[in-house]
Amino acid sequence: MKYSRASAPAKVILFGEHFVVNGSRAIATALDLPTVATAIEKASWPLEIESTSLGLRCVTGPELTCSSRELEPLLSIIRALRSRDYDVPPARLTVESDIPPSAGLGSSASASAAAAAALTALAGQDIDPEELFEVTMEGERVAHGNPSGVDPATVVYGGTIVFRRGQGVLERLQGGLSVPLVVADSGLRRSTAAPVLNVLKFLDRVGPLRVSLLGLVEQLIDLAWSAIRGNQLEDIGALMNINHGLLSAIGVSTPELEELVYAARRAGALGAKLTGAGWGGSIIAITRPGEAERVAAALTSRSSWVRVLDGGAPGTRVIKVNP
Amino acid sequence: MKYSRASAPAKVILFGEHFVVNGSRAIATALDLPTVATAIEKASWPLEIESTSLGLRCVTGPELTCSSRELEPLLSIIRALRSRDYDVPPARLTVESDIPPSAGLGSSASASAAAAAALTALAGQDIDPEELFEVTMEGERVAHGNPSGVDPATVVYGGTIVFRRGQGVLERLQGGLSVPLVVADSGLRRSTAAPVLNVLKFLDRVGPLRVSLLGLVEQLIDLAWSAIRGNQLEDIGALMNINHGLLSAIGVSTPELEELVYAARRAGALGAKLTGAGWGGSIIAITRPGEAERVAAALTSRSSWVRVLDGGAPGTRVIKVNP
Incomplete structure (x- = not known):
C-alpha cells in the first residue's frame, strides 16, 4: 500500500510575539515536539482526515467540506495545494501530535505543514520550503484569521529564526540555544x-x-x-x-x-x-x-x-x- | 504649656516610579492619610523623640545621637533645621501615623515634614515650602540613600504633581483625581x-x-x-x-x-x-x-x-x- 509520512516541529516565540503582528520582528525557534502526518493512498473518494490529538475525523468528497471547524485548516491546505497544481489523490490522512492546541506552540501550523508535506510526498511531488510556507499559511489564515506568518515559517524552516511579517525569515540559525x-x-x-x-x-x-x-x-x-x-x-x-x-x-x-x-x-x-x-x-x-x-x-x-x-x-x- | 502640631499627608506615585530615579518625570499625589507631629516645649535637655507607629523612642542631648536607626531621619532634619539657622529648642516630639512603613507610601517623608513643621512652629518661626522640602530631603537621604525627592515634594506641597529629579515640581494640580x-x-x-x-x-x-x-x-x-x-x-x-x-x-x-x-x-x-x-x-x-x-x-x-x-x-x- 502506498503511503507517506512527514513530520513538522512545534514552535515557540522567544521574543517579540504580539508586536510582530504590528510590524516588529520576532525571534522564534522550532521545538523538538513533532507532529507526524501519515497519508495512505485510497483507490477512490471520499478523502478521510483524522486528527488523533483533537479526536476529530472528517470524511469528504472532492468538494472538500467538513462538519468540524477545527479540521478546516487541513482542508484549506488541500485546496491551496490544488490551486498550486499539486495533485492530491484521495487518501486517508492521519495527523498525530502531542502539541497542546491553542497554547501558543504552533499546533495548527505544525499540523498543516506536516499534512501538506505528507500529501505531496504521497503524490510523488517535491514541494520546496517557500511553497510549503505559503500553503501552510493558508491553513493559518483559516485557523487564526490574521496570522503574522511566524508560526508557519518556524515549523517549515526549523532552527531559530528572525522573522518579520511581509518579509519572512530575515535570519536563521541552524539549531537552537545550547540549553533546552x-x-x-x-x-x-x-x-x-x-x-x-x-x-x-x-x-x-x-x-x-x-x-x-x-x-x-x-x-x-x-x-x-x-x-x-x-x-x-x-x-x-x-x-x-x-x-x-x-x-x-x-x-x-x-x-x-x-x-x-x-x-x-x-x-x-x-x-x-x-x-x-x-x-x-x-x-x-x-x-x-x-x-x-x-x-x-x-x-x-x-x-x-x-x-x-x-x-x-x-x-x-x-x-x-x-x- | 507651649506646644505645636503639624500634619503631612502620605503620598503615592501614580506614574513613573523607579524611572524617576534615572531622570524621567513622575506623577505623584498626596494621600489623605496624615502623619501628625506634636512638639511640646521642654525647659531643658534632653530632647525626646517618639514615633508611635514605629513603636520607637529616643532621648538625646544636644549632640543628637540615637540608638535606633529608624529615628535617625528625624535627628537629621533637626540638624538640617539648625544648619539653616532655625532654632530647635529642647522638646518632646511625638510622631503619629497610620501610614505603613516601607510600603511605598511616603511614611518617612511624611514624618520628617510633619516633624520639621511642628518644630519650627514651636519656635515661632515660619518655614517656607521650598526650605521645608530641603529639610525633609535631608531626612530622606538618611532613610533612602539616594532619593529622587518626589516623596518630600509631594508631602510638602500636596495636591498632584509632576516632578523631575533635580528640577523639582514642574506642574501642580490643586486636589487629585475625581475618584478615590x-x-x-x-x-x-x-x-x-x-x-x-x-x-x-x-x-x-x-x-x-x-x-x-x-x-x-x-x-x-x-x-x-x-x-x-x-x-x-x-x-x-x-x-x-x-x-x-x-x-x-x-x-x-x-x-x-x-x-x-x-x-x-x-x-x-x-x-x-x-x-x-x-x-x-x-x-x-x-x-x-x-x-x-x-x-x-x-x-x-x-x-x-x-x-x-x-x-x-x-x-x-x-x-x-x-x-
Missing part, C-alpha cells in the same frame, strides 16, 4: 478580561506610545539575537524578563501566566515569559545548563503540561515514502 | 530575589534599551498628565496598566504584587499597578465612581492593609500652635 527550554501550558484558552481589551483599545488610540513600544521591541530583538548567537544565557534570560514585562504592559498576560513565570524565576530560571498571543497559553523559561529539570519540577504543581524541550529542531520533512 | 484610590499593601518588605537584581544589572549594561524605556515613560507621563487634567478615568487606568508592565519589565514586581494587581483588575478596576520602588510595598487601583469600595473588598483577602483614600490632599501644614 522549559515549556509550561497554563491550560487557559484565551479568556478575554475587560481590562485587557481596554488596554489594547487604548494602545490603538495612543499612536506615539505604540510606536515607541514597537521601537523598544526592535531594540530588544537586536540585543536578543546577538545574545542568542553568542550563547549568552544570562542575557537571553534577562531580555526574556523584559519582554514579558512589555507583554504585561500591553495587557496580554494573566494571573495564571504570572504565577508560572514567577514560579520559574523563583526556581532559578535565568528568565521566563509568556509565549504566543497571551491571554492564556504557555510560558517558556531558560535556565543554566543542567537546571531545566529542576525548574520544570517547580512548575508541575501549577501546570498539567510541562516539558523540557530542545529548540532549533529541524523543519518540516518527509520521513518515509512507500514505495 | 484603592491602596493595598502587600506586606512584603523588599525581598531581593536574584532575578530582579539580574535585570537591573543587565539594564545598566544595555544602555540603548534603558534610554528607550525612559523615553517611553516620558511619553506615558505626558499622556497620563493630560488624562488626569481631563479627568479621563478610563485612560488613566489603561496607562496605569501599561506603567505596571514597564515596572515588571525592569524586574521590580513580585508575585504578591501581581496577585493584588490582577485581583483589583478582575474586581473591575480601570487600572492597577504597583506603586513606589517595588519588590514589595503597595499597589494602587483606580475605579469608576462609586466602585472603589467593591474593589477594596476584593483585595482584603490578599492584603491586611487596604484603604480607599482621596488623592490630592493638602501639603504639610501647621494645625495648631499654643500659645
Whole structure:
C-alpha cells in the first residue's frame, strides 16, 4: 500500500510575539515536539482526515467540506495545494501530535505543514520550503484569521529564526540555544478580561506610545539575537524578563501566566515569559545548563503540561515514502 | 504649656516610579492619610523623640545621637533645621501615623515634614515650602540613600504633581483625581530575589534599551498628565496598566504584587499597578465612581492593609500652635 509520512516541529516565540503582528520582528525557534502526518493512498473518494490529538475525523468528497471547524485548516491546505497544481489523490490522512492546541506552540501550523508535506510526498511531488510556507499559511489564515506568518515559517524552516511579517525569515540559525527550554501550558484558552481589551483599545488610540513600544521591541530583538548567537544565557534570560514585562504592559498576560513565570524565576530560571498571543497559553523559561529539570519540577504543581524541550529542531520533512 | 502640631499627608506615585530615579518625570499625589507631629516645649535637655507607629523612642542631648536607626531621619532634619539657622529648642516630639512603613507610601517623608513643621512652629518661626522640602530631603537621604525627592515634594506641597529629579515640581494640580484610590499593601518588605537584581544589572549594561524605556515613560507621563487634567478615568487606568508592565519589565514586581494587581483588575478596576520602588510595598487601583469600595473588598483577602483614600490632599501644614 502506498503511503507517506512527514513530520513538522512545534514552535515557540522567544521574543517579540504580539508586536510582530504590528510590524516588529520576532525571534522564534522550532521545538523538538513533532507532529507526524501519515497519508495512505485510497483507490477512490471520499478523502478521510483524522486528527488523533483533537479526536476529530472528517470524511469528504472532492468538494472538500467538513462538519468540524477545527479540521478546516487541513482542508484549506488541500485546496491551496490544488490551486498550486499539486495533485492530491484521495487518501486517508492521519495527523498525530502531542502539541497542546491553542497554547501558543504552533499546533495548527505544525499540523498543516506536516499534512501538506505528507500529501505531496504521497503524490510523488517535491514541494520546496517557500511553497510549503505559503500553503501552510493558508491553513493559518483559516485557523487564526490574521496570522503574522511566524508560526508557519518556524515549523517549515526549523532552527531559530528572525522573522518579520511581509518579509519572512530575515535570519536563521541552524539549531537552537545550547540549553533546552522549559515549556509550561497554563491550560487557559484565551479568556478575554475587560481590562485587557481596554488596554489594547487604548494602545490603538495612543499612536506615539505604540510606536515607541514597537521601537523598544526592535531594540530588544537586536540585543536578543546577538545574545542568542553568542550563547549568552544570562542575557537571553534577562531580555526574556523584559519582554514579558512589555507583554504585561500591553495587557496580554494573566494571573495564571504570572504565577508560572514567577514560579520559574523563583526556581532559578535565568528568565521566563509568556509565549504566543497571551491571554492564556504557555510560558517558556531558560535556565543554566543542567537546571531545566529542576525548574520544570517547580512548575508541575501549577501546570498539567510541562516539558523540557530542545529548540532549533529541524523543519518540516518527509520521513518515509512507500514505495 | 507651649506646644505645636503639624500634619503631612502620605503620598503615592501614580506614574513613573523607579524611572524617576534615572531622570524621567513622575506623577505623584498626596494621600489623605496624615502623619501628625506634636512638639511640646521642654525647659531643658534632653530632647525626646517618639514615633508611635514605629513603636520607637529616643532621648538625646544636644549632640543628637540615637540608638535606633529608624529615628535617625528625624535627628537629621533637626540638624538640617539648625544648619539653616532655625532654632530647635529642647522638646518632646511625638510622631503619629497610620501610614505603613516601607510600603511605598511616603511614611518617612511624611514624618520628617510633619516633624520639621511642628518644630519650627514651636519656635515661632515660619518655614517656607521650598526650605521645608530641603529639610525633609535631608531626612530622606538618611532613610533612602539616594532619593529622587518626589516623596518630600509631594508631602510638602500636596495636591498632584509632576516632578523631575533635580528640577523639582514642574506642574501642580490643586486636589487629585475625581475618584478615590484603592491602596493595598502587600506586606512584603523588599525581598531581593536574584532575578530582579539580574535585570537591573543587565539594564545598566544595555544602555540603548534603558534610554528607550525612559523615553517611553516620558511619553506615558505626558499622556497620563493630560488624562488626569481631563479627568479621563478610563485612560488613566489603561496607562496605569501599561506603567505596571514597564515596572515588571525592569524586574521590580513580585508575585504578591501581581496577585493584588490582577485581583483589583478582575474586581473591575480601570487600572492597577504597583506603586513606589517595588519588590514589595503597595499597589494602587483606580475605579469608576462609586466602585472603589467593591474593589477594596476584593483585595482584603490578599492584603491586611487596604484603604480607599482621596488623592490630592493638602501639603504639610501647621494645625495648631499654643500659645
